[in-house]
Amino acid sequence: MTGTLIPALARGRAAAPAVAGPDRVAEASAPAALEAPRISPQSRRRRLGRGRLFPGARLAGPLLVLLVWQVAASAGLLDPRLLTGPDVVAVSGWGLLQDGTLATHVGASLGRAVLGLALGTVAGVVLAVVAGLTRVGESLVDGTLQVKRAIPNLALIPLLILWLGIGEEFKVTIVALGVLIPIYINTYSALTGIDTKHIELAESLGLTRWQYVRSVLLPGALPGFFVGFRLAVVGSWMALIVVETINATSGIGYMMSQAQLYAQSDIILVGLVVYGIFGFTSDALVRLLERRVLSWRRTLAS
Amino acid sequence: MATHPRELTAPPAVLRTTALRRSFGERHVLDGVNLEIGRGEFVALIGRSGSGKSTLLRAVAGLDDTVDGSGEVLVPERVSLVFQDSRLLPWLRLLDNVVLGQSGAAARERGRAMLAEVGLAGRERAWPHELSGGEQQRAALARSLVGEPQLLLADEPFGALDALTRIRMHALLRALLRTHGPAVLLVTHDVDEAVLLADRVLVIEDGAFSLDLRIDLPAERTAEHPDVSRYRARLLAALGIGAPVTSPASLSGRTSS
Numbered sequence: 001m002t003g004t005l006i007p008a009l010a011r012g013r014a015a016a017p018a019v020a021g022p023d024r025v026a027e028a029s030a031p032a033a034l035e036a037p038r039i040s041p042q043s044r045r046r047r048l049g050r051g052r053l054f055p056g057a058r059l060a061g062p063l064l065v066l067l068v069w070q071v072a073a074s075a076g077l078l079d080p081r082l083l084t085g086p087d088v089v090a091v092s093g094w095g096l097l098q099d100g101t102l103a104t105h106v107g108a109s110l111g112r113a114v115l116g117l118a119l120g121t122v123a124g125v126v127l128a129v130v131a132g133l134t135r136v137g138e139s140l141v142d143g144t145l146q147v148k149r150a151i152p153n154l155a156l157i158p159l160l161i162l163w164l165g166i167g168e169e170f171k172v173t174i175v176a177l178g179v180l181i182p183i184y185i186n187t188y189s190a191l192t193g194i195d196t197k198h199i200e201l202a203e204s205l206g207l208t209r210w211q212y213v214r215s216v217l218l219p220g221a222l223p224g225f226f227v228g229f230r231l232a233v234v235g236s237w238m239a240l241i242v243v244e245t246i247n248a249t250s251g252i253g254y255m256m257s258q259a260q261l262y263a264q265s266d267i268i269l270v271g272l273v274v275y276g277i278f279g280f281t282s283d284a285l286v287r288l289l290e291r292r293v294l295s296w297r298r299t300l301a302s
Numbered sequence: 303m304a305t306h307p308r309e310l311t312a313p314p315a316v317l318r319t320t321a322l323r324r325s326f327g328e329r330h331v332l333d334g335v336n337l338e339i340g341r342g343e344f345v346a347l348i349g350r351s352g353s354g355k356s357t358l359l360r361a362v363a364g365l366d367d368t369v370d371g372s373g374e375v376l377v378p379e380r381v382s383l384v385f386q387d388s389r390l391l392p393w394l395r396l397l398d399n400v401v402l403g404q405s406g407a408a409a410r411e412r413g414r415a416m417l418a419e420v421g422l423a424g425r426e427r428a429w430p431h432e433l434s435g436g437e438q439q440r441a442a443l444a445r446s447l448v449g450e451p452q453l454l455l456a457d458e459p460f461g462a463l464d465a466l467t468r469i470r471m472h473a474l475l476r477a478l479l480r481t482h483g484p485a486v487l488l489v490t491h492d493v494d495e496a497v498l499l500a501d502r503v504l505v506i507e508d509g510a511f512s513l514d515l516r517i518d519l520p521a522e523r524t525a526e527h528p529d530v531s532r533y534r535a536r537l538l539a540a541l542g543i544g545a546p547v548t549s550p551a552s553l554s555g556r557t558s559s
Contacts, residue, residue, distance in 0.1 A: 204383040205403035219393040296393045
């Protein structure tokens with residue numbers, strides 16, 4: 001009989017049928033055991049969680065949308081001036097790729113995004129460190145940036161055009177300003193929110209100010225910085241879309257607004273797909289970087 | 303408060319506080335504390351919560367800049383601290399944690415040797431969260447001793463550990479002290495721990511010492527030593543707890559009174 005007892009925690013699917021046999025035999029041959037508690041193989045507990053995700057599950061939704069869209073387009077339900085089918089979008093995209101148009105525009109957009117992101121990140125980190133490390137810096141920088149935060153970036157466009165014209169400097173500046181705020185806010189709050197226990201430890205070990213900043217403060221603030229950086233990457237694309245749609249002679253946004261003039265919905269969709277790919281890829285890259293840099297946290301999260 | 307008669311054989315002091323006062327608002331948490339600890343001496347400080355034992359330790363450690371107070375604290379050049387939690391920095395590997403703040407080319411070698419001494423050889427590259435609570439606290443001990451301190455301050459260092467781990471930590475601490483020989487000021491709420499480890503136990507009450515008890519037991523002592531229970535009873539009495547409750551009858555008698 002004891003052979004039928006399996007630990008309550010063992011939930012192996014294979015284990016249950018294997019021990020069902022002896023239990024049934026025991027039941028049949030022992031009618032006197034009526035009052036004894038019935039011992040039966042542990043059945044699998046009802047799972048109340050959401051269960052496991054099947055591989056590639058996240059693609060199911062988008063693929064379904066694509067399928068419905070294609071079927072509707074092929075059946076002639078869609079006006080091609082307003083929305084062409086995915087096949088036409090693919091062909092147009094291929095064409096733009098072949099004649100180099102897409103590469104030119106993507107290159108222009110990517111250049112602005114990367115430059116703006118780099119400038120905004122450096123500025124955001126420097127300001128956060130200045131505000132986070134010194135009281136003077138805090139009183140000078142933090143209030144100013146909180147005011148800046150309250151002003152929407154796009155509201156600065158008229159002034160910036162007046163100052164910088166409508167060239168590249170203007171576009172990169174808008175992107176950088178959009179990046180600066182989330183980087184600053186998150187890095188600053190991580191720097192000032194450092195655990196006082198860690199500060200006490202640093203004091204008790206007699207660390208110098210520089211050792212403290214390098215070994216305790218900056219690594220401790222790194223997770224906060226990455227929260228800001230991921231927001232900033234998304235924000236840089238958003239800012240880009242706006243500036244490229246308003247005043248530009250190149251870039252994905254320009255390509256799309258031109259297509260709008262000629263009612264080329266396929267090219268608009270190519271632009272949207274490119275933006276989507278960029279946004280998705282850059283976020284994945286940042287997450288990869290974050291995992292690398294914050295490897296001490298990896299096993300915590302998993 | 304009366305000063306304690308000093309023995310002629312007393313070793314030179316490594317720690318001396320004179321008329322130490324600390325207060326939080328109107329409340330005087332330390333009320334003129336005079337404390338002297340000799341070289342290599344192990345002093346345990348016990349008291350009920352709120353008695354001022356942690357305040358005294360923090361004052362000696364110089365971690366109470368924001369607290370009002372007066373008095374003089376003389377400490378040696380090298381003082382180190384062990385906290386109740388290990389306070390290992392999660393983003394530094396174990397060896398980097400142990401040698402944090404140490405300078406010189408030999409620091410990493412010393413750190414490695416220290417980790418081996420606390421039984422963590424081979425774990426130099428582990429992240430702190432990969433260690434058990436006891437292992438983390440052993441690493442914290444290694445960090446506190448790697449600089450060869452003359453005075454080790456410990457604030458309930460084993461308070462968060464389970465009973466079995468605590469017993470093993472006591473043995474480890476004794477072995478480490480034999481090798482490194484710092485004076486120790488241990489704050490604890492565990493009377494047994496104080497009797498088993500210390501040369502001298504101070505009971506603090508309302509910001510002043512109410513008992514200064516020398517423990518005359520061999521360095522290698524166990525809870526089975528006949529005198530241990532005698533010391534324990536004296537300390538419990540000083541803490542106002544009285545004889546331990548042994549039967550349900552006396553328990554009900556106590557609650558009804």
